[in-house]
Amino acid sequence: MSYRIGIDVGGTHTDAVIMDNNRQLVSKIKVPTTEDIGSGIKRAIAGLLTQSELDPREIQFAMLGTTHCTNAIVERRNLAKIGVVRIGAPASLAIPPFLNWPKELLDKVFVGSHIISGGHEFDGRRIAPLDEAALREMAAEWKGKVAAVAITSIFSPVDSGDEQRAQEIFREILGDDIHYSLSSEIGSIGLIERENATILNAALVHVARLMVRGFEESLAENGIRGARIFLGQNDGTLMTSDYALRFPVLTIASGPTNSIRGAAYLTDAKGALVLDVGGTTTDIGVLVQGFPRESSLVAQIGGVRTNFRMPDLLSFGLGGGTRIRGEGDTLTVGPDSVGYLLPEKGLVFGGTDLTATDIAVAKGLTELGDRGKLGSLSPQLVESAYATMIDLVEEAIDKMKTTSDDIPAIVVGGGSIILPDQLTGVSEVIRPLHFEVANAIGVTIAEVSGQVEKIYSLEEWGRDQALEEAKRLAAGEAEAAGASADSVEIVDIEEVPLAYLPGNAVRIRVKAVGQLTI
Template sequence: MGVYRIGIDVGGTHTDAVLLDENNTVISETKSPTTEDVATGIYTAMKKIINDANVPREQIKYAMLGTTHCTNAIVERKRLNNIAAIRIGAPATLAVKPLIGVPDDLRAALGKYVYLIRGGHEFDGREIVELDEEHLYRIAKEIKGKVDSIAITSVFSPVSQKHEQRASEILKEVLGDDISVSLSSEIGSVGLLERENATILNAAVVNVAKTAADGFINALKNEGIEARVFFGQNDGTLMSVEYAVKYPIFTIACGPTNSLRGASYLSDFSDAIVVDVGGTTSDIGVLVQSFPRESSLAVEIGGARTNFRMPDLISIGLGGGTIIRIKDNGEFTVGPDSVGYRLPEKALIFGGDTLTTTDVAVALGKVELGDPSKVAHLDKELLNKVYDKMVDLVEEAIDKMKTSAAPVPVILVGGGGILLPEKLNGASEVIRPQHSGVANAIGAAISQVSGQIEKVYALAEIGREKALELAKEKAVSEAINAGADPDSIIIVDIEDVPLAYMPGNATRIRVKAAGDLAQVDVTELV
């Protein structure tokens, strides 16, 4: 009896889908246009790969979804939850209000119910003041029926979570267990405002994640598939649906990380630069031991500064649908706008009226696609200049991502990867693996499941060995909660940063554990 898995990645332009067997061999693949409501695109792509592969539906046991739903909701300010933001930190943090520095339209959407209450901890874990439980009960009564998601951020909660957890208990006591509560100590790292922003955004996209999950599960059910469903998260690993609905913000930027993981798997390279060329943008990331390199900087999402873990990526406005504008004097611009998923109707080679990067590549004989006679009249000399500019944009981005001047392998993936040449400056070699057009869906399907913990420990009290041990245990249990097989879990990353400005020999420990998917019981299959 074979066990199959589906990987689906929803991009801005295409929804890619693959079906893999137990050896992770691609049985069928497809690219279909992403639809306005997303679910239709997912359903169409899924139906096609299942029909093409013609495998028994009951043997499809896993389904992985990488999605941009949550990113888009934040960027477009649409479909967000009605949230309350509670900061436990008066009187210490009254000078700087929550959502400061966030764009006005986002603050208008998320800042209706913002509260500052007494409580919080010092950087060494001592209570600043007692938690004002009475105030919390008053807030809970006030917001009852008005909000469906709450973000709680307490001062120095990565050192002590006590106040956040107690606040959560009180709110659930009054508002019921179904209310969604996001705790900053589980989402961001040290740095109050960025951690608070990340927690507020997380609370704001819980419904979007639920809708995406329900839509995906229903689409599978309609096809007669009872599979375990996982979401891609932005460190290149998977999480269970329950976990994804609790921490939807971790799905942000999972598309490019899926592509990085897929590129590593398809090319057999564990250290390389990956250029993922989509319809609208190209994402450039770095593989370190088969996983995406993480960003060490605060990351802006929809204009809000956050400090939760994100992949280190550069996005440039160059894709298969990028619009080329030529002026009368022979000058031109490349993008940054794109015809996106309308490429098959808009590009010249398909009978449209817009000159795109794909038309340029076809006219110069670099790609076979569409009807080349529709671009035969274009001035080749000028097009060569346009093409050189396209390549320049990519080479510049590759250069920015390198840590030394030495050439490194570059892996090209994504549907638009065909636009780029066999040689790139700064690349020791250019690799185009088989199935590279759907590398992102493959990355989603083959990924491991992970758990990560980041916490500040006072070593004066428990010692370094004990602190590391506790952090590792917590990371492993997070990975198991996310759906990993306990026997296969290994610690893939440990970071231990002494916090010199704190007494008590404090250190911030971050541990990540990853393992294979917990196997479905084979007796269920028979």
């Protein structure tokens, strides 16, 4: 029998599981996340192998869900120097690239940006000839200075020819060691936000390499050398490590989606709220047909507006390690947390910080540490703090619901022990077996997906032909990401007529999902 190992790195804990090829849990572990991340992963892998007594050679697949890329953007660390070209003059000169970017982020990545002639209209008609001479001048200017190039063309989701040609020219001069990000492969309709997502993807090239290399080394040091490596995407599916090196931006927000997928697997639920409570924050998402609901809003990542796919999540500062201060009118709950230091700093463990876990123990919701160390807490403080915590949760639930009806809520994550078995607005609180490692389970059992979003002129294509083309492209993306061709199926189709464009235009988005190639 073969096995798969799945690891999810959170801000407080690194969770890991081993599952067999029937997707049954063999072993699970939770260790503190370390500052360098890698040593925490190594410790988790070693612990799993010790528990399970498996031969490392039996591990066939290794999956990683991580916050590396999100943290790199937020903290402005390990980002690559990049050159940016927009193809679309004279139609797009009014708004330059990097508009409204935070200065400290811009300073970390900027080498140069240019807007040149070229690009297409929504129906594929050319705006202007592609300025190949300008591309060659740019490449010569950036040689030896950039690690990546971000290429964006107007309406490239309709016709990506100019982006492809620009990449060919850059590759002739800059070589294959440079990373190339094309907007037609990353974002959706909307020039500036798609360009921003493409730039961020290019900026993450170093982070992606460090992330994949570090995971490979962690596995090898524990004797796992033949396993195929996959990384979690932010739609709750997987991609190969090679695919992740091309599109590292797709790992952003993958952590909460792993928990949502894990919740779906552990409960067989197709539709429900999912509350993922960690040591620092609570993330609320929504299951739709077993997958995370996708956000329809512009996503802000590190202060930058983007429009590539993101899960619809609401995060707020309540977790197992959330600090509670004051009492009465001065009582505050978070948003700061003791995080992975909870076993040292929480009152029930002999520390000096009052945390949400201490309140949960005082209320009798869970048994942890030494309850006798809470004797100095007044009943009024406990009740007031607990009521404030629950108000935060119930307010967030109301924001995420699209109906006034009560709906089920699945609570997962190690910090979910602070939540009660009843919540206003919820028909049933479901706490499944292995809830504390739902995120690691989610990335381990995930399938592989591909998604496309394009504008079609139905006068030119016809509806049936346009749909079939979009399905074919989505299936191809799933296979490129690591899915076996015979298992790929279309799971979501969205058609939006674009009344403001001539030619009976429609935006078609198709998502395909398949099983891992074995």
